Amino acid sequence: MDVATARHLMYQLVRSAAPPAMDETDAFFTRTVIGPPLSVVLGRRQRRIRSRTGGLDVDLGGPGQRLDQLWRDWLITSHQDDPAGLPRRRPGRLRRWLERHALAVALAGVLSLVTGLVLIGISTWK
Amino acid sequence: MEMKPQQDTLTIDPIAMNVVNRIASGSRLDGSLRYQGGLLVQGETGGSLHVLGRLIVWRGGVVRGRVRVDGDCYVFGQIGEAGGQPEDTDLECHGTIFVAHTGVSTGTLRARRLQLYEGADLQGPFRTLKFAGTLPVLHTVQPDRPASAPGHRP
Numbered sequence: 001m002d003v004a005t006a007r008h009l010m011y012q013l014v015r016s017a018a019p020p021a022m023d024e025t026d027a028f029f030t031r032t033v034i035g036p037p038l039s040v041v042l043g044r045r046q047r048r049i050r051s052r053t054g055g056l057d058v059d060l061g062g063p064g065q066r067l068d069q070l071w072r073d074w075l076i077t078s079h080q081d082d083p084a085g086l087p088r089r090r091p092g093r094l095r096r097w098l099e100r101h102a103l104a105v106a107l108a109g110v111l112s113l114v115t116g117l118v119l120i121g122i123s124t125w126k
Numbered sequence: 127m128e129m130k131p132q133q134d135t136l137t138i139d140p141i142a143m144n145v146v147n148r149i150a151s152g153s154r155l156d157g158s159l160r161y162q163g164g165l166l167v168q169g170e171t172g173g174s175l176h177v178l179g180r181l182i183v184w185r186g187g188v189v190r191g192r193v194r195v196d197g198d199c200y201v202f203g204q205i206g207e208a209g210g211q212p213e214d215t216d217l218e219c220h221g222t223i224f225v226a227h228t229g230v231s232t233g234t235l236r237a238r239r240l241q242l243y244e245g246a247d248l249q250g251p252f253r254t255l256k257f258a259g260t261l262p263v264l265h266t267v268q269p270d271r272p273a274s275a276p277g278h279r280p
Binding site (some may be wrong): 013026027030031033034036038039040041042043044045046047073077084085086087088089090 | 131132133134135136137138139140141142143144145147148166180197198202225226227228241242243244245246274
């Protein structure tokens with residue numbers, strides 16, 4: 001590790017160890033003037049263009065590695081502990097739909113449970 | 127069939143990101159300006175700017191002139207004048223510049239890292255900032271010299 005890298009790491013450590021203090025009044029005015037937290041789409045990350053005539057792309061990764069990738073994707077999308085200002089992957093269409101209709105999904109589940117219990121009760125009553 | 131890669135999203139939390147300054151849409155601020163904390167630009171600003179925090183250029187926002195940002199920079203709007211020259215605007219970012227799919231830059235960008243998103247319009251050059259010479263010096267240790275009293279100049 002060279003001196004510049006060490007100095008950079010020390011600088012980052014000092015910055016992370018001493019976050020800017022914001023009392024309730026500052027937080028109130030910040031939220032009033034700037035606004036509440038919001039999510040915004042950055043877009044798709046630019047990557048190198050892959051030629052169609054570039055040959056076969058053989059995936060040597062086994063199921064274990066694919067599962068590992070899925071696990072890593074899940075880690076990225078579960079962003080509760082992410083540091084502020086760090087972009088993250090946008091959830092897929094199905095997950096966004098489920099999140100938007102979470103209440104209806106939960107209601108349908110409860111209704112199904114109640115219906116099932118009622119049917120079981122009727123069948124045992126007879 | 128090749129699947130399209132997923133998009134990235136960014137949650138802008140003004141308190142967590144310490145974005146305490148804002149130039150509202152329709153406002154224009156020019157001159158020698160220094161912002162303690164992050165800055166959200168929805169209007170226009172130019173001149174000599176020093177942002178001690180993160181800079182967020184919103185859609186429709188314009189930043190021009192000599193700009194130094196100590197944190198990360200998120201570009202959804204425009205850096206530099208439309209049709210301007212690269213030397214007209216110089217943005218020095220000591221973190222990462224994220225240029226979103228709506229972002230446009232006609233100026234010169236200098237940063238440690240650059241993250242471009244599909245649709246980003248980079249018309250000016252980009253240069254990488256190196257570590258040495260760009261970081262504030264926290265402590266200068268000179269072990270060969272004897273310790274001197276405060277205020278004493280050899």
